[in-house]
Amino acid sequence: MHKSINAYLRPDGRKGIRNILTVVYLVECAKHVAEQIVAPYREQGVQLIGFSGCYPNAYSQKMLQRLCTHSNVGGALLLSLGCEGFDRHSLKNAIAESGRPVDVLGIQQVGGTRKTIEAGRQAVEAMLSEMEKTPRVAMDPSEVIIGTICGGSDATSGITANPAIGHCFDAHVAAGGITIFEETGELIGCEPIMRDRATSPDLGAAIVECVGKAARYYDVMGHGSFAPGNADGGLTTQEEKSLGAYAKSGSSAISGIIKPGDQPSEGGLYLLDVVPDGEVRFGFPNINDNAEIAELIACGSHIILFATGRGSVVGSVISPVVKVCANPETYRHMSDDMDINAGRILEGVSSLAEVGEEIHDYTMKVAEGQPTCSEALGHQEFVLTYKHFEGAAGPSCFPG
Amino acid sequence: MKNSPPFIHLHPDDNVYVLIRTLPAGEALAIGETSYRFDCELCLGHKIAACAIEKGAKVLKYGMSIGIASQSIAQGDHVHLHNLESEYTHTFTLDEDRRYA
Numbered sequence: 001m002h003k004s005i006n007a008y009l010r011p012d013g014r015k016g017i018r019n020i021l022t023v024v025y026l027v028e029c030a031k032h033v034a035e036q037i038v039a040p041y042r043e044q045g046v047q048l049i050g051f052s053g054c055y056p057n058a059y060s061q062k063m064l065q066r067l068c069t070h071s072n073v074g075g076a077l078l079l080s081l082g083c084e085g086f087d088r089h090s091l092k093n094a095i096a097e098s099g100r101p102v103d104v105l106g107i108q109q110v111g112g113t114r115k116t117i118e119a120g121r122q123a124v125e126a127m128l129s130e131m132e133k134t135p136r137v138a139m140d141p142s143e144v145i146i147g148t149i150c151g152g153s154d155a156t157s158g159i160t161a162n163p164a165i166g167h168c169f170d171a172h173v174a175a176g177g178i179t180i181f182e183e184t185g186e187l188i189g190c191e192p193i194m195r196d197r198a199t200s201p202d203l204g205a206a207i208v209e210c211v212g213k214a215a216r217y218y219d220v221m222g223h224g225s226f227a228p229g230n231a232d233g234g235l236t237t238q239e240e241k242s243l244g245a246y247a248k249s250g251s252s253a254i255s256g257i258i259k260p261g262d263q264p265s266e267g268g269l270y271l272l273d274v275v276p277d278g279e280v281r282f283g284f285p286n287i288n289d290n291a292e293i294a295e296l297i298a299c300g301s302h303i304i305l306f307a308t309g310r311g312s313v314v315g316s317v318i319s320p321v322v323k324v325c326a327n328p329e330t331y332r333h334m335s336d337d338m339d340i341n342a343g344r345i346l347e348g349v350s351s352l353a354e355v356g357e358e359i360h361d362y363t364m365k366v367a368e369g370q371p372t373c374s375e376a377l378g379h380q381e382f383v384l385t386y387k388h389f390e391g392a393a394g395p396s397c398f399p400g
Numbered sequence: 401m402k403n404s405p406p407f408i409h410l411h412p413d414d415n416v417y418v419l420i421r422t423l424p425a426g427e428a429l430a431i432g433e434t435s436y437r438f439d440c441e442l443c444l445g446h447k448i449a450a451c452a453i454e455k456g457a458k459v460l461k462y463g464m465s466i467g468i469a470s471q472s473i474a475q476g477d478h479v480h481l482h483n484l485e486s487e488y489t490h491t492f493t494l495d496e497d498r499r500y501a
Contacts, residue, residue, distance in 0.1 A: 155445035159408060159418050163462065189486070193464050234419070234445030236479070237486035240466035247462050346420040346444070348404030 002364040007139035008074065011099025015139040016071035017302050017367045018045065020318055021127055023077045023120070024064060025050030026091075027084035033113055034079040037120035042378065046124055047317040049294075049382045056085040059260065059276075059387040065094045066261040066298040068102075072318050074131040075101040077123050079116070082108030101127045142176040142267070144367045147296030147304045147319075148248045149182065151289035154309030154327055155233035158244020160355070161307035161326035161342040166250035167356020168305065168363065169269065173252040178264050180299055181249040182272035182292060184214035185285065189239030190246045194271070197254045206257055207271060214275040214285075221284055248307060259389050260295040272299060277390040290314055290381040293321065303363055313337045315374025317382045320366050323373060324359060339373050405430070407448060411463035416447040416479050418461070429476070436476035447479040459484050 007015035023046060025034040031050060038048045049067060051060045068076040068091065076095050080088045088104055095102040103123045110116045148165050150157055169179045187194065191211040195204035235241045255268030264270050274295055275285045286292045289312065293304055297319045304319055306312065309326040311334045325331040328343030340359055344350040350358075366372055406429060407417035417431075423442045428435045431450065442448075447461070453473040458465040470485045477483065 155443075159410060159420065159445065163410060190464075231481060232443070234443060234447060234480070236447070236481055236484045237467040239464075239486060240461060243462050243464055243466060251463075345408065348420070352408075352410070 002141040002361070003368075005139040005141065005144070005364070005367045006136050006369075007143075007367075008071075009135045009137035010071055010074075012069070014071040015137055015143060016073070017139070017144065017369070018072040018318070018320070019074045019131055019134055020070075020072050021046045021075045021077070021124065021131060022049050022068055022073055022318070023047070023079065023124070024068065024091075025052075025079045026064075026086040026088055027054050027081050028052040029054075029081040029084065030079040030107055033107055033116050033120065036113075036117045037077070037079070037124060040121070041124055041128070042380075044128060046128070047380050047382075049317050049384070050079070051086060051384050053086075053386055054084045055386075056087060057386050057388075059389055060384055061087060061091065062261040063294065063298050063384055065091055066263070067294070067318060068095045069098040069100065070297060070318055071300070072302060073100070074134055075127040076103075077120060077127065078102065078104040079120065080104060080106045082106040101130050103127070139367075141364050141367065142172070144172075144302045144363065145178045145180070145264075145300045146172055146363060147180040147182070147272075147293075147299065147301030148307070149289060149292050149296065149304060150245055150248060150307040151314075152308040152310040152312035153245075154330075155235075156326040156343060156346060157307055157309040158235075158241075158247060159326075160345040160352070161309065161324040161340075162244055162247040164340075164342045164345065164352050164355040164359060165248045165305050165307055165324055167353055168359040169248070169250035170252055171356065171360050173250070173267065173269050176267040178267055178270065178300070179250075179252075180258070180264070180270045180272050180296055180301060181246075182274050182296060183245065183286075184211050184271070184273055184275055185218045186245045187211055187242050188215050188218075189237070189242040193243075193246075194254060197252075199253050199255050199268075203254065203256065207254065210257055210271070210273050210275075213273075213277070217275050217280055217285060220280045248305075258299055260387070261298045263300040270299075272296060276387045278388055281388060282386040285387070287385055288383060290316065290383045291385060294382060294384055303366055305359065305363070307342075311337070313374070313377075313379065314381045315372070315377070315379025317380045320372045321374045321379070322359070322363060322366060337373050337377065409450065410461060413463040414460045415450050415453050415457075416459060416461055417450050419444050419446050419448065431476055434476065438478065442478060449473045449475050449477045449479050451475050453479075
């Protein structure tokens with residue numbers, strides 16, 4: 001059994017495994033100032049996030065609010081130019097209501113770049129001192145929320161890393177934990193199987209509809225789903241390709257569909273619907289892996305399991321990213337970046353179940369504070385773009 | 401490692417194995433007591449029938465259907481585009497009843 005984790009207790013009662021101070025630019029025009037404020041404190045858990053757009057957007061507003069009040073986050077400094085469309089007041093209020101220290105600096109108001117950098121660093125120093133006093137609390141391993149994604153995949157991903165993560169997910173759900181998988185666009189063909197795994201017929205129907213939405217969206221985007229190279233790699237059908245990615249979800253029942261920023265409260269396996277609602281607008285649902293990682297984190301993920309075959313190097317702000325390398329050649333070639341060698345399965349030295357157990361054990365060590373490879377290397381990628389979701393996503397997405 | 405099979409059985413219900421290393425043309429591949437050889441190289445990731453699969457039966461990988469056998473498949477056959485077809489109609493209007501009936 002895993003021992004309990006020495007977590008950070010937030011005023012809202014949630015528990016974090018890191019104590020991050022986010023410095024948030026609210027428009028691209030404030031990014032340089034925000035970067036300069038962060039630079040001297042990168043080693044002290046001060047991290048840069050933000051939104052580049054000047055036009056307001058409900059999705060990005062919700063995303064930044066969820067990220068700044070994430071359980072791994074202890075405080076936030078918001079950087080505004082002063083004239084952008086982002087609603088800094090409601091973001092500030094939401095963070096303050098969560099009991100976290102928060103401050104807003106307007107560059108036009110403070111008096112330009114140099115003065116704002118200086119004021120920002122003073123604010124960071126004050127908040128870091130306050131955050132040092134964050135109370136600690138015992139956190140049961142089952143309280144850790146785990147998200148998963150695959151990227152830089154190759155022929156090995158679907159036979160080693162992805163199903164091994166599935167084993168880890170099954171173990172975590174069996175212990176009462178929350179797990180989140182995503183990218184309905186890569187699950188096309190799996191919807192009959194997912195429907196049968198849903199905890200209720202209504203949820204099953206919603207899953208089928210959700211994947212249908214993704215298929216329509218990607219069709220409009222002209223995004224091909226099955227490339228000739230897939231067949232060379234031994235994949236025969238669309239559903240087989242999708243199952244390779246789907247294998248990350250394991251075999252637990254699917255408890256609900258969530259949208260970016262929705263945070264499950266009950267243990268179980270959740271499908272994150274990343275594809276925007278309504279007509280196609282703003283471009284691709286997610287422009288790269290980090291956009292999806294940010295959404296998994298906004299849904300509460302403390303840790304992200306990232307399966308890669310060809311070798312992705314990315315990490316993230318806020319929540320540690322664990323690289324599960326599917327291909328043993330890639331693992332040897334890029335070992336500094338890889339946390340787990342799932343490629344051992346191909347060499348006949350470990351079973352899927354053994355690697356799955358190793359991933360789960362390692363995840364708990366990371367929860368206890370051990371840095372992942374991407375954390376140690378300083379990876380803090382973050383991206384947030386425009387999206388549109390209809391209605392107040394949330395309770396209606398949790399049938400029952 | 402040399403003696404371990406060159407394939408993995410991803411799920412106990414699967415009727416296919418997946419090659420975990422490239423199998424050179426002519427190299428013997430043992431399934432139980434029987435030995436099989438292939439005329440051409442088969443790369444990592446390709447599928448071999450773990451048992452006989454009747455025409456029209458589901459081909460299972462990860463314990464889930466990846467399509468229907470479009471012809472009878474014998475144990476040890478390479479399973480790919482020539483004998484396996486998607487059940488998935490690649491239509492984006494998603495006529496659910498027709499597809500999943």
